[in-house]
Amino acid sequence: EATFVLGVRAAPLGSRYVLVLAEDRSEGRRLDDMRRDFVANISHELKTPIGAVGLLAEALEAASADPEQVRHFAKSLTREAGRLGRLTQDIIELSRLQATDALESSEPVDVRHVVDAAVDRNRVVADARGISLVVRGGRHASVHGDEQMLVTAVDNLVANAINYSPDGSRVGIGATVDDSGTVEVAVTDQGYGIPDDELDRVFERFYRVDPARSRRTGGTGLGLAIVKHVVQNHGGDVRVWSQVGNGSTFTIRLPEAHTAPDTRSVPIPVT
Numbered sequence: 001e002a003t004f005v006l007g008v009r010a011a012p013l014g015s016r017y018v019l020v021l022a023e024d025r026s027e028g029r030r031l032d033d034m035r036r037d038f039v040a041n042i043s044h045e046l047k048t049p050i051g052a053v054g055l056l057a058e059a060l061e062a063a064s065a066d067p068e069q070v071r072h073f074a075k076s077l078t079r080e081a082g083r084l085g086r087l088t089q090d091i092i093e094l095s096r097l098q099a100t101d102a103l104e105s106s107e108p109v110d111v112r113h114v115v116d117a118a119v120d121r122n123r124v125v126a127d128a129r130g131i132s133l134v135v136r137g138g139r140h141a142s143v144h145g146d147e148q149m150l151v152t153a154v155d156n157l158v159a160n161a162i163n164y165s166p167d168g169s170r171v172g173i174g175a176t177v178d179d180s181g182t183v184e185v186a187v188t189d190q191g192y193g194i195p196d197d198e199l200d201r202v203f204e205r206f207y208r209v210d211p212a213r214s215r216r217t218g219g220t221g222l223g224l225a226i227v228k229h230v231v232q233n234h235g236g237d238v239r240v241w242s243q244v245g246n247g248s249t250f251t252i253r254l255p256e257a258h259t260a261p262d263t264r265s266v267p268i269p270v271t
């Protein structure tokens, strides 16, 4: 490896120094590669909806005498514009998260508030498809972090659970905390599931198991990458279990913040 050889020549102090130098440079290059890939992927992902918006605008103009067609093209135009909006929002969010490992703000956050806010954001879509959102809560638990970012992460998991499940199924959202002080938010669905050999890959930017289905649901392909970064920035991890045809469980684990010990024994009703 060229950088490493350069490091050996430039390093009179022995192997330890050389190793640090080499790791440093390859990490820099890895980040450069990642950035380049991300930009290439973004360009590719943006081309489709931008192209569609252009074509639909032309079709709309040509169809102006036919109200039925105008309605049809206008509806498609709105859908593609929405996709572009979500994609832009997710790209900005992910770029921000990738730019730094540190949190912009960190304060005690009630995990139950996070779960409730994330579930509320998905209620209308779930109702429209007859999917019940079942929230199970343990005792109150706090984590240190950025509430809005945590809501975004759980929101993405709940939205996916709905998107990749059949109408009329159930999505369970549970928040628990174990004796070792780990807070766990689990989102379980009875959906299509993910094949074993793709489980790792779903956290990659723009990776989709079934691109056609992701497109139909209006997904940006960035949801789980955002979840992973938010959770990592909070000192936690995210895991997935899944069985094709039976459903999936995504679990976010975060260190508990011991800020309000007097609220810890308050029972939370099962809703």
Ligand code: ADP
Pocket: 156, 160, 161, 162, 163, 164, 189, 191, 192, 193, 194, 202, 203, 206, 207, 208, 209, 210, 214, 218, 219, 220, 221, 222, 223, 224, 225, 248
């Ligand atoms: P998308 O916008 O495509 O949903 P995500 O990053 O959120 O992007 O998810 C990446 C891919 O992982 C999805 O396209 C889908 O194939 C798969 N996936 C995510 N969540 C689930 C789930 N709950 N059940 C089945 N597949 C899922």
